[in-house]
Each structure stands twice: as C-alpha cells, then as structure tokens.
Amino acid sequence: MQGVAIPITMVAGDSYIHRLNPLPKLFIALGVLILSFATRNPLVLGVVFALGLVFVTAAGIWKSYLRVVGILFPISLTLVVMQSIAPAFPRPWTPITDFGPFTIYQEGIYSGVSMLLRIFSMTTFALVMIMTTHPSDLFTSLQKIGMPYVLNFILTMTLQLIPILQNEFAIVLSAQKSRGMKGSGFGAVLPSMVPVFVGAIERVQQLSISLESRAFGSTGIKTSFRNVTMSLKDYVIMVLGVLATLATTVWVIADKSLDWSRTLIFPPTLSIIIVALAAIGFVAFFILAISYVLRA
Amino acid sequence: MPEEKIVCQNLGHVYPRGKIVALENVNLTICSQEIIGVIGQNGSGKTTLVKHFNGLLKPTSGKVIVEGNDTAKKKVQELAAHVGYVFQNPNHQLFAKTVEHELEFGPTNLGLSREEVEERREKAIEFFGLQDLRLSHPYRISFPLRKLVSMAAVYTMRPAVFILDEPTTGQDNITTRTVYRLIERLREEGSTVICVAHDMILLAEVVDRMIVMRNSHLIADASPREVFSDTELMHSTHITPPQITSIGLRWPGFGEKKVLLSVDEAVTAINSSNPPANS
Amino acid sequence: MEDKKPIIELKDVTFTYASTETPALKGVNLTIYEGEYVALMGLNGAGKTTLQLTFNGVIPNMMMGDFEGTVIVSGMDTDEYPVREMAKVIGLVFDNPEFQLSQMTVAEEIALGLENIGTPPAEMHRIIAESLEIVGLSGFEDRSPFGLSGGQQQRLSIASALAMKPRIVVMDEPTSNVDPIGKEEIFAVAAQLNRERGMTVIMAEHEVEVMAAYADRIIVLHKGEIVLNGTPHEVFTQVDTLKSIGLRVPQATELAYQLDQKRLASYAGKYPVTTEEAVQDLTDKFGKGG
Numbered sequence: 001m002q003g004v005a006i007p008i009t010m011v012a013g014d015s016y017i018h019r020l021n022p023l024p025k026l027f028i029a030l031g032v033l034i035l036s037f038a039t040r041n042p043l044v045l046g047v048v049f050a051l052g053l054v055f056v057t058a059a060g061i062w063k064s065y066l067r068v069v070g071i072l073f074p075i076s077l078t079l080v081v082m083q084s085i086a087p088a089f090p091r092p093w094t095p096i097t098d099f100g101p102f103t104i105y106q107e108g109i110y111s112g113v114s115m116l117l118r119i120f121s122m123t124t125f126a127l128v129m130i131m132t133t134h135p136s137d138l139f140t141s142l143q144k145i146g147m148p149y150v151l152n153f154i155l156t157m158t159l160q161l162i163p164i165l166q167n168e169f170a171i172v173l174s175a176q177k178s179r180g181m182k183g184s185g186f187g188a189v190l191p192s193m194v195p196v197f198v199g200a201i202e203r204v205q206q207l208s209i210s211l212e213s214r215a216f217g218s219t220g221i222k223t224s225f226r227n228v229t230m231s232l233k234d235y236v237i238m239v240l241g242v243l244a245t246l247a248t249t250v251w252v253i254a255d256k257s258l259d260w261s262r263t264l265i266f267p268p269t270l271s272i273i274i275v276a277l278a279a280i281g282f283v284a285f286f287i288l289a290i291s292y293v294l295r296a
Numbered sequence: 297m298p299e300e301k302i303v304c305q306n307l308g309h310v311y312p313r314g315k316i317v318a319l320e321n322v323n324l325t326i327c328s329q330e331i332i333g334v335i336g337q338n339g340s341g342k343t344t345l346v347k348h349f350n351g352l353l354k355p356t357s358g359k360v361i362v363e364g365n366d367t368a369k370k371k372v373q374e375l376a377a378h379v380g381y382v383f384q385n386p387n388h389q390l391f392a393k394t395v396e397h398e399l400e401f402g403p404t405n406l407g408l409s410r411e412e413v414e415e416r417r418e419k420a421i422e423f424f425g426l427q428d429l430r431l432s433h434p435y436r437i438s439f440p441l442r443k444l445v446s447m448a449a450v451y452t453m454r455p456a457v458f459i460l461d462e463p464t465t466g467q468d469n470i471t472t473r474t475v476y477r478l479i480e481r482l483r484e485e486g487s488t489v490i491c492v493a494h495d496m497i498l499l500a501e502v503v504d505r506m507i508v509m510r511n512s513h514l515i516a517d518a519s520p521r522e523v524f525s526d527t528e529l530m531h532s533t534h535i536t537p538p539q540i541t542s543i544g545l546r547w548p549g550f551g552e553k554k555v556l557l558s559v560d561e562a563v564t565a566i567n568s569s570n571p572p573a574n575s
Numbered sequence: 576m577e578d579k580k581p582i583i584e585l586k587d588v589t590f591t592y593a594s595t596e597t598p599a600l601k602g603v604n605l606t607i608y609e610g611e612y613v614a615l616m617g618l619n620g621a622g623k624t625t626l627q628l629t630f631n632g633v634i635p636n637m638m639m640g641d642f643e644g645t646v647i648v649s650g651m652d653t654d655e656y657p658v659r660e661m662a663k664v665i666g667l668v669f670d671n672p673e674f675q676l677s678q679m680t681v682a683e684e685i686a687l688g689l690e691n692i693g694t695p696p697a698e699m700h701r702i703i704a705e706s707l708e709i710v711g712l713s714g715f716e717d718r719s720p721f722g723l724s725g726g727q728q729q730r731l732s733i734a735s736a737l738a739m740k741p742r743i744v745v746m747d748e749p750t751s752n753v754d755p756i757g758k759e760e761i762f763a764v765a766a767q768l769n770r771e772r773g774m775t776v777i778m779a780e781h782e783v784e785v786m787a788a789y790a791d792r793i794i795v796l797h798k799g800e801i802v803l804n805g806t807p808h809e810v811f812t813q814v815d816t817l818k819s820i821g822l823r824v825p826q827a828t829e830l831a832y833q834l835d836q837k838r839l840a841s842y843a844g845k846y847p848v849t850t851e852e853a854v855q856d857l858t859d860k861f862g863k864g865g
Contacts, residue, residue, distance in 0.1 A: 136679050149690075157677045164673075164721065168388075174352050175389045180376040180405030180453060191401065194391035198435060202387070206674035209633050214688035214735055215662035221693040225686030225703075338724060338754040440619050466670070466751040468618040468781060470821040494755050497826075534756045539784045539826040542850050547857045559829045566839055566861065 008068060011131045017059040021230050022138040023145070024238035025129040031245025032125040036118045039252035040110070041260060045117035052124030061131045068127060069120075074285030076119050080278040083112030084271070089261070097268035099275055109266045109274060135159055140226040149222055157207075161200075168196050298327035301457050301488050302349050302379070306358035309344055318344040321358070322514045324507070326490070328456065329483050333499040333520070334492045336509030337534060345509060346459050346492055350379035363456060377406055380455035384462040386446035390434040395426060395445055398434050402453040416452045424448040424478070440471035447478070457488040464495045476502050497538045500524065500557040508533060525555040582743060582775050583607040583630055588644035590625060590634055599625040601799040603644070607777065607792075609742070612769045614786035615779040617796035618821055623779040626796065627745050629653065630777070631661040649742060662688060666736025670748040672728030673721065681707070681723075681731055682716040685738045692739070706734040709772075710764050726757020730764055737768075743775040744768060750780065758782075762789065784825045787811060787848035795822065807848045814846070827853035 017025070032048060039045065056065050087093055087108035094106035139152040172195045177183060181191055211217070252258055266274070302325070309319040319341050326332060326349075336342040347353040348360045351367040351374075360367040363378045383389055392398040399420050403413040421427060424444050429437055434445055443463070450458065460479075464472045472495075479489050479502050493499055499506060499520055506523045508516035510533050516523055523529060524537040525545070536542075544556030549566075556562045585605040591598040600622050607613055615623045628634040632653030635642035646653040649664045669675055678684040685703045694702065707713050710730035715723070720731055729749050736744055746765065750758040766789055768774040780786050786793060786807070793810040795803035797820045803810045811817070811824045814832045818824075824832070824846075830853060831846040840860045847853040 134679075136683060153677070156679060160677060160679065160721065171383070172388050174347075174372070175381070175383045177372040178350055178352065178376055178381040178383075179389070179402045179449065180373050181401075182373060182405070191391045195388050199387055203674050206669060206671060207677060209628075209637060210667070210669060210675040210732075211677070211687070212637060212658040213631055213633065213662055213667040215659040215691045215739060216687065218659045218691040218693075223690050223693050223696060223699065225683055225690055225696065225699055227696055337756050438620055466619075466748065466781075468821065469823040470618060494758075534759065536755065539850055539853075540830065543827060543830065543853045543857070546850065547854045548863050549857055549861050559826055559833060562830050563833045563837065563839070566834060566857075567837065 008127070008130060010134055011059075011061045011064045013060055013132065015059045015132065017055060017128065018132045020132070020237065021228060021234040022129075022133045022141045023230065024234050024241055025133060026138065026141075027238055028241035028245065029122075029125040029129040031242050031249075033122045035245050035249045035252070036122040038249045039258060040114040040118075041252060041258040042110075042114050042117055042264070043260075044248075044252055044258065045114060045121050048121040049117055049124060052121055052128065055128045056124065059128055059132045061128070064131055065124075065127055068123075072119070072123060074282050076116050077278040077282040077285075079115045079119075080109075080112035081275055081282065083115060084108040084275045087111045094262070096266060096271050099272055104268075104271045104275055106266060107261050109271050110261045110264060112278075113274070134226075136226050137228050140224050141228050143224070144228070153216075165196060165200060168199055172196055298329065300325055301328055301363060302326040303361040304345075304348070304358065305361075307345075307348060307355050307360055308357035309348065309353060310356045317512050319348075320512045324514065324517065326457070326488060328488055329486060330488050330505060331479060331483055331503050332488070332490045333503035333506045334490060334509065335494070335496075335499065335506060335533070335535060340509040340533075341512040342492055342507075342509040343461070344512075345507075345514075346381075346461075346490060349457065349459060349490070350381045351375040352381070373405070376402070376453055376455070378455055379457045379459065380450035380453050381459045382447050382450050382461060382463070384465065386439075386442040387435075389446045389449065390442065393433060394431050395421075395429045395434055395437075396431065398445060398449050399452050402449055406453065416454070420448040420451045423451060423481070440467050440474075443467065443471070444474070444478075455487070457490065458482055459490045459492065461492045462495075463491060463493065464498050465493075472498065496524075496536065500538045500541065508535075520557055521555045524557070525553060579608040581606045582609040582649055583777075584645075584647045585629065586645045586647075588629060588646060589642070590629065591641040592625075593639035593641075598641075598799050600629070603799075603801055605794070605801060605804070607775065609775055610769070610773045611775055612766070612789060612791045613775075613777045614790035614793045615777065615796060616781070616783070616786065616793060616822060617779075621796040622799040623796055624747050625799075627667065627747050627777065627779060630743070630745055631665045631667055632656060632658050633667075659691070662736075662739045662741070663692070664741055665743040665745060666733075666739060666741040668729065668732045668736060668744065668746040668749050670751050672725050672732060672752060675732045675735075676720040676728060678720060680716065681712065681718050681720055684720050684731060685735045688735060688739050702738050702740075706737045709737060709768070710734045711760065724757060725753035726760045729753060729757065729761050733761075733764055733768075741774075743777065746776070746778045746780075748779050748781065750782070758785075765789070783811075783823055784827070784849075787825045787827070795820075808845070811848045812844055812846050825849070831856060 035048065036045060056062055084104045085102040085108060087105050089107040089111050095103045096106050097104055136156065139155050143149060143152045173192050176191045181188055304322050304324040307319060307322040310317050322345060334342045334346060344353060348355060348367065349362065351370055351372045354368050362375055367375060390398055392401060396417060399417040400413050403416045421430065424447065426445065426448060429441065434442060463475045482489050491503065503520055506518060506520050507514060508523060508529065516529055524541045530537060540556050540559050540562055544550050544554045544562060554565065585603050588600055588603040589598050590600045603626065615626065617623050625634065629646050630648060635654065636658055648661065651664065653661060676684055678687060682703050685706055686699055689699045689702060707715060710733050712727060712730055712734060720728060723731065733744065749761050762785055765776050765778060769776045790807060792805065793807050794801055795810060802820065803813055803816060811828045814824050814828065825848050827850055828846045828848050831842050834840040835842045847856045
C-alpha cells in the first residue's frame, strides 16, 4: 500500500496566510520566482529566503515544510558540488584550490551557493502558497480570472489521479510478485505498467460517461461551489506584493555592484569544507533513499 | 494424514503509518486439501491476514510458517511457488498479449525449462477449459473468462495453497458454478483453497471451514454450519447467511434449529420426515 | 391497480457496438412506469449495461455503434437530447464506485453537476446537504471521496445523481464491489428512494434473493433480448426457463420447485420468492412439526 509519496499538499490550518485569497499568494510566489532568477547575489536571495521562513512560521507549517526540505536539500547539494567544479558561469574562472582530481573555482562556489539559495527562496514561497491553499480554491480563483472550467476540472482530476495511480501500481506490483516476478529489471516493466495503464484508460472512459450523466459539459452559465472572494485587503496585499517583488527585481538587475562573484572571496579551506559536506550530504541521502526503496 | 501447510503463531500486524493495528494474536493452522472461507467486513483484517500467507505482508509480531518456511525470511517471489494468490480484480494481474503468454509468465519466473513451462501452460489450459482462448488478448475477453485466466495464471505456479480473493463477485450463475467446480477439483489434486469472500452461498456449498474476522481479531474458526447457526455472530459481523439457512432456522418442521447449507439438504430433510404430498 | 404512467418507453431498440458483429440489444420493446422498482437480470454480457446506457442516451450519443429504434424518457427522445440534458430526468450509478469520482471533497463531488447547470451557490449548499442526508452521508461534506468505503462511495454517487433532481435512478450492479454492510446500505437507500420518494428505480443485480424481496418487476435479458418480464412471482415461477439460460432463482423458490418436482408437495406453479413466503408455504403444506 505504501508508495513513496512526496508530501506536498495543503496543511489544514486557520492562519492569516491560510485565510488569504489564493491569488495574492500565487502572484507573490510568482514574483519571488522571477526575482530569484534575476539575481545571484547571496545576500538578496538569503534575505528573500529568510522572509519566506517568516511566512512559514506565520502559516504554522514548519513540520510539513521541513519534510519537503528534507528531500529537496540533499538533492540541491549536488548543485553545489557540480557548480564548484564546473560553474555555469562565463570564463575565465578563478581556481581556489584542488579537490582530489578536481579544481574548485571561485565562481563555482559562488554560483553553487547562490543557486542553492535561489532554489530555497522560490520553493519556500511556493510551498507557503501550496500548503496554505486548498487546491480547489486556487483553481476556482483562476477560473474567475479566465481559466477555462474544463482546465480547472483537469487540474483537479490530475491531482486526484496521482495518489490513485500510485496505489494501483502498488497493487499490481503485489499481484505480479505473487506470480514470482522479480521486483526490478527490464522484465518487470511491462507486467507492472500495463495493468496500471489499462486501468487508467478504463477509469477515464467510465468517468467520462459518469460525468456526462451528471450534466458535465452543459453549455450556459456555470456557478462555483467554492466561494472564493477577493476582499480589499487581498487586493492591497496582492498589489503591494507584486510591486515589491517587481521593484526588487528591477533593482537587482540594474545595480551591477550586486555581482559579488569576484569580490566575495571564499578561502580554500572553507571551499573544501563546503564542497565536501555537500558531497557527503548528498551521497548519504542517496544511500538512504536507495535502501528505503529496496526495503519497501 | 493431513499435512500442515500454513501455521500462524500469535500473528499480529501493525501498519507503520498511523500505527494502525490490523491483526492481533491470530493462531491458525491450515492443512492440505482444506477448503476454507475467510469472511468479515472490509477493514476487519481478513485481507491483511491472507496477505501474510504468501509474504506480501510480514508479521510485526508472531510468526507465519508456510510449508516449513518462515515468511519473514522469504521474499514474496520465493513463496509464490508455495502459495498462489489470485487477486480480486483480474485486471491487476493480466498484461500479456495472449492468454498463452500470460500463462507462461509465472513458470518462467520460477526459472523452469522451456519444456516445463509449456507443459504447465498446457495443463492449465486444459484444467480451466481455455482451449478456445489461447491466442486471445486477455483484455479482450469477457470479465468472467478473464477471471479464469487469472486463476489459471496462478495455477501454473503449482502452489500447494490457493488464495482466491472474491472469486465470484460480479459473476453470473454459470461462472459461479464453474468456480465451485474448479475449487473442488483443486482439492482433488491435493491443493488447499482459501476463499476470501462475501458470497455466502458459495461458502455454504463449497467450504468446510470458515474463519471469521472482526476488528483485527479472529473471532470464529468453525464449520459453516456452526458459523451460520450462531445468530449473535452473524449479527455482530453483519453477515447474512444464505436464504435456505434462514428458512431452515425459521421453519420448525426441519427440526430443532436445523442449519441447512443447500437446497438439496432441505429437500432431503423434508423427504426423510414427510411422506409425499397426496394433494 | 393504480393509474400507471409510462416514464421510459423503448420501441424496437437494436444496438450493435462498433467493432462487434452481434447486436448487444435485439429489438427490445419495453415500458417502465413511474414509481416502479425494476430489477434487470441476466448473465454477464446479456445486455443489461447496454440497455441501461440507452435510458439516458449515452447510447447512441456517446458510444460508437449501430443504433435503431426509439427511446423516450419522460417525454424526451434520447436521440434528440444530449446526455447532460437527460441528467435532469435520469441519474446513472455504475458498478465501480471509484471510477465515478473525481473531486477533492464529497461536497464538491455533488456540486460538480450543479455547477454545470448553473445552480446558485446558496441553493447548491442546500441541495448538497439534502442529497447527503437522503443517502445517509450527512457530515461527510469535507471528506475525500477516495477515502470512503465502497458502500459510502456508491451512496455518494447516488447523491451526486440525486442532486440533479431526477425522477429515475438507474444502477448498474451497484453492489458488486462492496462488502455486505455496503450492500445493505445501498439496497436500503434504493428502497427508500422508491418507497418514500416515489422515484423510479432500475437496478441490474445478480443477487436474486434481494431483488425478489425489493423489486416490483423483474426483467430478464438473454443475448440482447427480453425473455421474461413480470412480477418476481411471475418471473421466478419460470424456473425451467431461467435455468435453461443459466440463471439462478431464489433459494426459497428453488426449494419449492424441487419439492414440486419430487412430488413431496404441490405448489401448482405458485412458488414462493422470499424467506417469509417459503416458511409460510412450508407450514401450510407440512404443518409445524416434522
């Protein structure tokens, strides 16, 4: 029964952020996404990240947030390692020190660290939005600003289908193991995938008949069960949020002095420690994950 | 002398998520050539129990021994040759392009030679009467036949014990009768059959022992006659005995609380105690 | 007999699915009256599901195939109305409870149809509460449909159909995937809709004993044709016909039939169909003692 589910869902609550209309949250999260890509400055990204953590606290979602971070952080560590030895940066690169067969570059460390912060600043805001918003409310809000009803339905259905298909896959896997199928390898692909796939098609066919039989697809005015309203407060927060992220974005692009790639000097020892810890962290996570999957 | 096939000793199971107790202290011995019904509502623990018989679940306390193997130390794949599990929905099992290929999957997994795989395939086709479907696509044949194919696919593993999950659900009378006959024939071949089922008519007619589950506990392990006569038990598990059993319990003419399992039994009982009607 | 008003009328309906040769329905003529509880019986593949899909126009409107004849439901010719329009008159519930559900909460599941026909939100809440109450799921509004038991899921599907205020509910083997408690619940809801709300209920079901007790009328399909059509007594009395096509009769009937055949008792072709009737008949014929 147990799939390895990624725990990104709404966390029930009644915080100020929970009660906010989905749209301001969505637009602020999008604004932060753009801002995060507009700069590499670790201080700016770090401040945005810290601000995100303030919202995590305000929403009271630390536990669920950390569960996602627990998966995301070790994976992001690969970026630090990879960037340090092969920066995504225009040459020339400034070598700091040798690390085994590799050379660690100044630009690499800078780029790795800022990418890590970038990932965390934008995902923190995205998670605050997702974890405090009922998906139906979000889709209904989007429908109100012009998203087609059918797209709303498809999004909802897809969210529902993921755990269902995970569960179906687990059943099929037990059925085939009961017929002696080895759990892994190429030979296991068809026996474990075909029944899930065929079942999904059958489900969708049956569902479409069932939906049509319940007046789905009627023409004319549609109404919404979910009552999602935008209050003045929501508008104010949305406008201020969007303005703040936009203004910051413009500033970080315009102000060339924020490029610290050559000024923020990492001493050799510190560089080795950063890269080594990142590598160890990632490898440890990888081994843990593999052993978990093998055990399940 | 009946051989012990499955032994559960103080079997308990707690699901890791939410620490839900699904089974508590089940003790049970299942022997060769028994036909057993496992009943109870969904969530009573009956599926959890039978999933321990082929190692799909491992005990969190106690032990399950299958033909001398401790299931905790064996993989499902290794136990597959001892205990066959036919899932309720054949669609969860079938994937191959033809019925023949489907039937070869199990024995091939067991690492048998090509000749042996073919021999087992042929035996299964004959046993389940699938001659006309050899080259049919398993998804293109009717649901009742698909169910037979999924049983045949497990039959090729030659397990000593068959677990049939709801073998007659959604089936019409003809297929149900076929399933009854197949269960009997499996026993004749020396197998043990365990039916997890809600179909009380099936159980009354075919099974010689019923295991009743409720709230993670085994609350009865007795013959269908004893189980169906226990009105308290029937009530507490929300199980309705077959209509003929209710008639037998309600008409005093059959004798004091006579528990009937089939219409034939009822006719015989009346025949022996009443002269033919003269009107 | 009360004045009977036809609500479903089929005239010479024949349907052949695309990609098959033999018709799934062959020249079916059938009238179902308002307020009836009709059971459809037959082997798998006899045409029960196909017949039910013609009632709201899924056949011919959504299924590829060859369709002949006319189906008039509550005065509407299904050929002329889209399925979604028919939803206001007739609701369908299918055999696999999970395959009918798509929403995140029970309330939204029921709201889906209402949103589509433009029901104002305030009224929507009232209808949802009412529908849930009828099927005994009040208080389940915020639960996930996928976390419910099979019986609860089927009752939710019934509630979703009821929200459209239909006059007919059609159920295709609604209990085939649920446990005994779930079965009891579904049969009880169906009976309540019929008895207390005067709705027309049509149910395909293999459980002959249950249908004998609930249905006003039994229709037996075989190879796409209606072979028997009458009250449970009329239909189940035809034991030989039913057996010849592979169907079972209630055990109550089977017992009387066998006693009759063995000349242990004479039923003169009037067999009991329920437990009560069987016990009464045995008492009448053999007294109380052995």
